[in-house]
Amino acid sequence: MIARARYAAIATALLLLVTLPWWVGNTYYVNIASQILLFAVFALALNILVGYGGLVSLGHAGLFAVAGYTAALMLQAGYGHFAANSAAIVVTLAASAIFAVLALRSIGIGFLMITLALGQIIWGVAYRWASLTGGDNGINVTTRPAPFGISLAAAPSFYFTSLIVFLLALATMVLLVRSPFGASLRGTRDQARRMNALGYNVWLIRFLAIVLSGFWTGVSGLLFIYYNQFISPQVSALTTSAEVLLMVISGGTATLLGPIVGAVIVVVMKNVVSAYIERWNLVLGVIFVVIITFMPEGLVPGTVRLCRWGWLVIRTRLNRTPARTARDQAQETHGSGAPS
């Protein structure tokens, strides 16, 4: 019954996503949908670390930019899209490995600080090494690729490309969550010491998770430069890392849906807010503070908890069962509510 409802929901969501360009109509909204998808890929990538690995990175914008800059520079130098994208992924994987080796000298807050510093190095290179990166002027990406002869220049075709990439990323996450490797990664998050004593190489598990996360971050970085057809140091700034972290946290860490919901919220907000005022950072900061203060587990688990609690209160009122039962049940659902 529940399984059937779930399949129905997934099928509906898929159908809506596939037909989106037709029912949305307006190019502007199709583009926003592409933006949401590409940032959802980024957020899913970061969630591997933040949610399942318990490793909070504030340097992911750096990896995102490494992919973007590598591809943009290769294209500028006259290489084809395939070569540029392959090189970008290889370089991003290498950069992720370096990130991992350095940041894994420490865990917890130390990890966060080191990734932040590494992200700033990349920002520094992008911004100051103007002879290579064009500094603040950035680099233009003149064309979008045309795989199998299908041009991605128009909004709908680019949307479908983003959708395919997004679905692939999502499929990876589904595999990860149910796989033994995913269970190992979550184990290192919850009880690293015990995992080590059980025969798991905790360092290597974390290293591989960072590289896997780096891979999808790089892929989303490529989508990003093709979407904007431009890259500038702003992409690698701490603000970008913080935005994506906000997507993960606001939606709910260690859930499949959370980062996607987070991407929808942040991208829509950003577009709506910047249409009216210039104060995006202020709004971003306020959302951060409000969510962390009032709904620290994120919107998806938080809403689920609120709904269950609300439903129990209503049912309890109707049935006039003792209030104690409702509270106990609410605690129970709270304890095991988050799918992981």
Place this chain on the structure above:
Amino acid sequence: MMQQITSAQVVILAINSFALGGLLFLLSAGFSLIFGLMRIPNLMHGAFFMLGAYFGVSFLEWGMNFWLAALLSGLAMAAIGGLIERVLLRRLEGQVLPQVLLTLGFAFIIADICLMIWTGDPWQPTPPPELRGAVQAMGMFFPLYRLMVLAVAVAVAIALWILVDWTRLGAMIRAGVDDPPIARVVGIKVSQLFTLVFCLGAALAAFAGVMGAPFLSVYPGLDFEMLPLALIVVILGGTGSLLGALVGSFILGFLYNFGQAMFPDLAYVILFLPMLLILVLRPQGLFGRVMT
């Protein structure tokens, strides 16, 4: 890519390095104490520096004395920092990650408010009249104001050292840095201590902002340029170690100025090299203890 520099430039660069090192010490001493004691990397610290500098700019615009402006800015920031700590950070006690993210959120808020009030144009207040110009010695000119910044930083370092190593309050801070649960058990009011240290750190950052304004100038983005520097100083020197913060600050001051002069393209990368080296060779920092 490498630029040649003359020996006269070396002297000037050295002075600038000492001045910047002094500034960085003022900034990172508080950061280090907060981190050591509360285990929170305060990601607002760069924002405190920038907001403090802007306060200084406005106070000076109103015709206030330079030193008074710096002190008042520090006091104002202590109040703001204390408020954030007591009202919001305190609610999340023990949840390190949410605390860190809260400070990040506030960093964005402060940055945007600064942009709203002081606009996107850079401000560069003039140093107090008695410190303009240079002293001449051994046939060279030394910019007076930067020497003064160095002197102030040294004075603050000595004051902090006396505070931490020789007073009762300092003993409590050290106990808290070493082992917070024990400190709590022996009756130290850790909660009040946290607020106090947080205010002190905020005040020092703002004070440093005003001191730095005449030669760094104040502009949007200064906050997130200073924050990583404070991070590096702490990673270099070791958390909670004032001596480490002092040494780390001067190392960075020199790297920044000489790097900028010799490898303008890569100056920012050079800043991070010692950090990477330390992380690989001595993760606890030059003067940090191994945390078990």
Place this chain on the structure above:
Amino acid sequence: MSALAVNQLSKAFGGLRVTADVNLAIEPGERRLIIGPNGAGKTTLFNLITGEIAPDSGSIALFDRDITRVASHRRPHLGMARTYQIITLFDQDTILRNVTLALLGLSSKRWSLLADLDRQRELTERAHAALGRVGLAHLADRPLAQTSYGERRRVEIAMALAQNPRVLLLDEPFAGLSIDERRDVRALLNAIPREVTVVMIEHNMDVALDWAERITLLHFGEVIVEGTRAEVVADPRTREVYLGR
């Protein structure tokens, strides 16, 4: 041949020597009890043996193979399992998943990204069997957060036993248990087959005295007395550091 041989093992934290020239030779199948008052360095000794801490000097051998420099996460693969005095389990998972994780740790499947962990029939069956051995088969699907302290102690032991170790290190398996629960754990330990060498730490001597064949008394990181149960109990030095306090 010793199942576990510790030779001149030393470790100091700062100036404090927590393990001082410790020698141990534990025979295959032996039941060895390591006792000593709090702070005697018992858990540190375990951490050294399992490699969670690196020794300053000395060596450790498992069935004559020198493992001093073998990474700690490799040692379970060589047949060494341990439990913790402070229960260290996965609270968000079920009991079954906890034991499955223990089994997965020794399986090459643990790196797989494509398999579905819930459908690893062989792992699940073995996990059920291990739970059966400690009498928790009926609670397999219960989330760990909803189990009692005594049950968790048994999950700790089940996870170690599931790995089919040759040498099993138990760190105060009776800590915090009621008399009934102690009896259950005791029966469980008695049922461990003789192929398994068992080393147990206990600071309370009475709890496991009659279980042990040989006893080592640690004090301030040093081996004070070692011998059979009767010898150690009769030794005046035991009374001095331990019984006569």
